[in-house]
Amino acid sequence: MTLTNERNLSDALPGALPRHVAIIMDGNGRWAARRHLPRVAGHRQGVEAVRVIVRAAGELGIEYLTLYGFSSENWKRPAEEVSDLMGLLRLFIRRDLAELHQNGVQVRVIGDRDHLDLDIVALIDEAEALTRNNDRLKLQIAFNYGGQNEIAAAMRRIAREVKAGRLDPEAITPELVSGFLDTAGIPDPDLIIRTSGEKRLSNFLIWQGAYAELVFSDALWPDFTPERLREAVAEYCGRSRRFGGLDATGPAGQS
Numbered sequence: 001m002t003l004t005n006e007r008n009l010s011d012a013l014p015g016a017l018p019r020h021v022a023i024i025m026d027g028n029g030r031w032a033a034r035r036h037l038p039r040v041a042g043h044r045q046g047v048e049a050v051r052v053i054v055r056a057a058g059e060l061g062i063e064y065l066t067l068y069g070f071s072s073e074n075w076k077r078p079a080e081e082v083s084d085l086m087g088l089l090r091l092f093i094r095r096d097l098a099e100l101h102q103n104g105v106q107v108r109v110i111g112d113r114d115h116l117d118l119d120i121v122a123l124i125d126e127a128e129a130l131t132r133n134n135d136r137l138k139l140q141i142a143f144n145y146g147g148q149n150e151i152a153a154a155m156r157r158i159a160r161e162v163k164a165g166r167l168d169p170e171a172i173t174p175e176l177v178s179g180f181l182d183t184a185g186i187p188d189p190d191l192i193i194r195t196s197g198e199k200r201l202s203n204f205l206i207w208q209g210a211y212a213e214l215v216f217s218d219a220l221w222p223d224f225t226p227e228r229l230r231e232a233v234a235e236y237c238g239r240s241r242r243f244g245g246l247d248a249t250g251p252a253g254q255s
Contacts, residue, residue, distance in 0.1 A: 018190035018236055020064035021057065021229075022212070024204050025050070027196030027220030040084040045222035047088050051096060056226035058103065058137040060233065064186060065139050068204050072112060072146035086120060089143060093123045097130065104136030110182035111145030112153075140186065147206035154180035183208055191236045193229075195221045213239055 032042030057065045107127040161167035188208040197218045215232040
């Protein structure tokens with residue numbers, strides 16, 4: 001199916017499209033290893049897949065797309081690989097920012113910026129400022145991000161508010177906590193996709209993904225195509241989301 005035809009996806013599927021799709025982009029290293037290439041070649045090909053999937057998500061009508069680019073645990077990787085990943089982020093922003101802006105994509109980077117080089121922080125700030133008012137697709141890139149660290153940081157901010165007398169502990173609700181997370185103002189993901197056949201969240205959006213539908217693709221990230229994205233969305237649309245309640249369609253769904 002071509003991307004032009006995929007614009008009619010909502011007419012062909014039984015359920016509503018997900019507003020927010022999040023993807024754990026896994027498998028770059030294995031993609032390279034199978035081709036006897038250095039790992040950086042897999043990461044470079046992974047950036048090409050990002051470009052294609054961002055475009056396809058917008059054409060599908062997805063409102064929010066979050067991509068897991070670099071976890072806070074990835075610093076444990078060899079220094080050369082980490083340096084390559086940082087270079088690819090620089091390249092992606094410098095090369096693709098103009099096109100993203102022209103296509104109405106809003107860019108937001110979530111994660112800890114304290115350990116990033118100053119030039120990378122400046123590029124992130126530039127990308128966010130330039131695209132702030134765009135509303136066709138809201139793209140979040142999770143970079144130097146870890147879900148447990150995000151929650152711990154939110155708890156510290158909440159504790160400071162309580163200590164200062166600005167917040168009553170009895171007023172702390174899940175909704176309030178969400179407002180202190182990196183993703184404040186972004187709806188929770190409806191669908192989380194992980195590529196490469198692995199079946200775990202790996203510390204990604206662990207608060208926000210509490211009720212997300214999960215789809216695991218055997219494709220390595222560089223091989224994840226718009227058609228595979230469409231298949232994952234179609235699987236999501238065929239599911240019944242109960243959020244702890246009962247399926248309104250009848251006894252068959254009342255598990």
